[in-house]
Amino acid sequence: MAVLLDNPVRSYAWGSPTVIPELLGRAPSGQPEAELWVGAHPGSPSTVVGDGRPLSALIEADPAATLGAAVVGRFGPRLPFLLKVLAVERPLSIQVHPTIEQAAEGYDAEDAAGLALDDPRRSYHDRNHKPEMAVAVTPFDALVGFDDPAAVAASLEQCEHTDLVGAAAVLRESDGLERLVRRWLTLDDAAAAQIVTALTAEASARRDDPRFALVHRLAEVYPHDRGLLLALLLRHHTLAPGEAVFVPAGVPHAYLSGVAVEPQASSDNTLRAGLTPKHVDAPEVLRILRYEPHGAVAVRPVPAGPGLERYPVDGIDELGLSRVRLTAGTAVPVPGPLLVLVVEGAAAVDGVTLARGRAAFVPAAESGATLTGDGVAFTLTTALDQAR
Structure with a gap:
């Protein structure tokens, strides 16, 4: 059955002190809360409600049942995607993300240089690429690509x-x-x-x-x-709620303000180029930067059923994002492997109740799982499974 998750929050200086606490229905911590992570990335994995295991441990115990043969065959025995909520009150750094080949090269080079994974000078925390999409929940300001x-x-x-x-x-x-x-x-x-x-x-x-x-x-x-x-030199974009932009590898970008859902490949590789007190690795940025103007890719949602819209991205197998508008009496199929996050109202998936701000993981073995309720949810699976 579906698994209810507890999801970590990362605190960065650019985050909002109120947006994520309000989403989760709790009092603010007094600190800026920037990112809610839903997934199994080792840097901040979700945990299983009830036994406290990281979601990664649940998957590693039985990859075939949790991920399915196609996902294991394509990505190995790990969850290949990660879903975040971004609460941006101050501008983020200008940054770029590597291709999977560049990530492997950079990770190995930093290992060879003796940089620990928690060294502030380190840019590569895994060997994976980080294609990402920002889907606006509120009006969302961003710089993406060169003008x-x-x-x-x-x-x-x-x-x-x-x-x-x-x-x-x-x-x-x-x-x-x-x-x-x-x-x-x-x-x-x-x-x-x-x-x-x-x-x-x-x-x-x-x-x-x-x-x-x-x-x-x-x-x-x-x-x-x-x-x-x-x-x-960058191009300014303002997204209305529901609009989305995809950021390919090598495209410079900086998110400026607003709330967005961010589906991405499961990676934490970020090369910063400026607007930050953190480490800026100019040589590595220049190695992977792409210079063609208008690098952002607008993603237009495509109707896929009653209350269901999909956000297709060509060539990125990790990302099969959908937005679901739930009404009483409607059941939307959500076959696993899949993450589901409720952003408005409430929902239930495969017998698990989800209040606003809660998330669940649906294993691949639950091929007949459905999502019901009254509200709005985002679901994330692979493009391989979304095409089924």
Whole structure:
């Protein structure tokens, strides 16, 4: 039968102190609570209500019954996906995620360098890739992918500082975006501080330009951070509730505000490029960064039955996300392996009751499981199983 889960919350400075406690129906902790993790990643696994075992241990005890032959054959005896709730009150770092080949190379290189898994200089915590999607629960602001270099150049050409006008000229060239990013991320600290100071002054004076208004907003949170230079080059997206964006490997992005559900491959590999007090690994960012403009992929939900919408992503076998609007008398099939998270109202799956904010795991052996109730839930399985 389905298994009720307790799910860990990660506290980061950018998180909201109230959103996740409200979702879970408990008092705030007084700390920013940024991410609710639902899954079996070893960094923060969900646990089974009743016996306290990590979900990973339940799966390892009988992979065939919990995951099914197809998933074990494709991904091995581990849950290949992870579902999060993001509660973003302050902008996150600008970051990129690796391909699976880059992740293996980076993990092995950091092992060889003697970096422990909890070393703050470490970027690779596993050998997996981290394709991810953000589905807005509230209006959700994000920077995803590079903007059109010509559009950025047109804004920079109106600047007074010679370095910024010079950057516009570089952007007009065929390989200018890559050359400018490499220059800005490898400047020595003194040179970077000089141009960041010029940019923040320009942004303060030109808040009628949306591009500079955004830089001004970010500078209030991250003054003197060279990530402001990179933010200037990125494309701003505002998602309405239910809208989604997929972030491929190598695409720079930063989530700015709002609440979203984030399905992803089960990984914690993040390469930070700026807007953070944490470790920035510029050489590794430059190794995996992709420079084509408009790297974000809009994902439009597709009706798949009464109250059921799917969010298809081509070529990513780990992600089979659906949003379910439940009404009395409706039963939606949810064959496992599958995670289900209720975000509004209440639901029941295979005899397990889920209040708002609660989640469950449906094993592959429960091929006839159904979801009922009155509310809204997200379900996550593999694209292999969703296609059945």
